[in-house]
């Protein structure tokens with residue numbers, strides 16, 4: 001398990017190497033293509049995240065006390081955003097996920113490119129990731 | 142012929158950069174831009190005239206009342222209503238439709254039927270559904286074909302003595318289709334049904350003669366025709382509006398108030414409770430004047446040319462599908478590109494400085510018909526140019542390459 005903050009720094013460094021939006025977006029699309037995809041059997045309405053402009057499905061499993069996230073979306077830029085989040089949140093223990101700060105998002109300049117509605121979608125995703133951590137804790141207690 | 146370069150000088154908002162790129166504003170069906178003349182009329186009003194109307198008998202109040210009522214007269218002439226008081230000022234189409242659906246609550250029963258079309262904006266569906274729920278009236282939906290035309294044969298089947306109200310848009314905001322409103326009005330009148338035409342997308346493109354078309358109710362939003370947001374009209378024939386209960390109570394709309402019995406004022410006041418959007422109405426008047434000066438014929442000819450040119454250019458793009466190919470349509474183009482989500486396309490176009498609408502356009506039944514979650518929608522106004530279309534097409538092609 002790599003420290004969540006270290007991963008966040010890594011992402012910020014990657015994004016700061018781009019000096020124009022097109023490269024940044026192309027990178028997001030690349031990330032979207034590498035998203036750990038949800039098993040089709042979990043791609044159900046129950047796993048849809050509310051508040052996103054495109055459909056986003058999220059699923060999590062526990063492995064050795066850590067949460068493993070998989071997801072999918074019908075929009076590739078959205079997949080890129082979830083891929084970034086999952087890179088930070090997946091393979092961590094529930095406590096770290098619950099406490100995780102997410103100011104790295106501001107640092108990669110993502111929010112500047114999101115309308116308020118889409119920024120809401122981003123917040124919904126983070127909330128959902130944390131909810132999985134809460135649920136997994138209550139289950140194991 | 143329009144002198145677009147001169148016209149564009151009236152719209153400083155168009156001359157700016159967004160996301161570091163020259164702005165190309167192709168979201169006119171959502172809200173059109175506001176020329177200096179209209180903005181100035183708002184500023185002028187607040188600087189010189191601001192005061193409440195119909196109340197004081199001091200100089201400013203009289204001036205404000207006159208300016209406000211002059212716009213009513215102007216719209217009465219512009220749309221050729223029989224009487225000025227048939228023009229009710231509202232906050233826009235949504236409110237206008239709700240005034241009618243609320244007003245009919247006491248006039249419909251579970252034996253009655255109401256007709257709506259499949260291609261309506263949610264604001265011409267939801268209030269109608271609510272009316273039917275309140276009264277038990279049956280709701281019939283006119284279906285459309287895959288070109289985006291209403292299937293009139295089906296409409297004919299619904300029309301009967303039971304039909305009391307028909308709600309149809311003049312022009313579909315999602316597909317651009319211009320609906321055959323004369324046919325619908327005449328057919329409905331044969332059985333005594335009244336028709337509400339949602340004119341949110343109509344009044345900005347066509348000359349409309351309320352009397353000649355024998356229109357019962359028509360709605361307009363100023364912000365779609367160079368006017369300010371939060372202003373619009375409900376037109377209704379006097380004898381019909383007189384029968385409707387007022388939708389809201391308050392000051393200005395009464396004849397006499399006592400705790401025994403309150404009586405309502407005459408038209409138009411009965412439907413204009415409270416202090417209205419006075420500045421908005423005055424600016425709406427300036428907008429009508431502005432559009433009238435340019436001339437709706439010229440506007441239509443220019444927009445048609447843009448529509449044809451852009452449609453042709455878009456069709457060259459592999460995998461691009463246009464939704465809504467009615468013969469009679471306005472300058473609105475809804476499309477998707479195979480394998481790409483409309484959200485992704487819209488986001489990248491925005492980065493290229495191109496403002497378009499993405500999503501279901503408040504017309505989910507239309508999206509359901511085509512079995513899609515949404516589209517990218519381009520919509521033109523008279524200040525748009527072919528050069529802007531060329532830039533948009535270039536941006537679109539680049540976006541598609543990035544996303545594929």
Ligand SMILES: Cc1ncc(COP(=O)(O)O)c(C=O)c1O
Pocket residue numbers: 170171232233234235236262264265310312313314339341342362
């Ligand atoms: C066809 C149609 N009807 C109704 C509306 C609602 O208009 P408003 O939001 O101005 O009330 C719109 C605007 O989007 C529209 O395009």
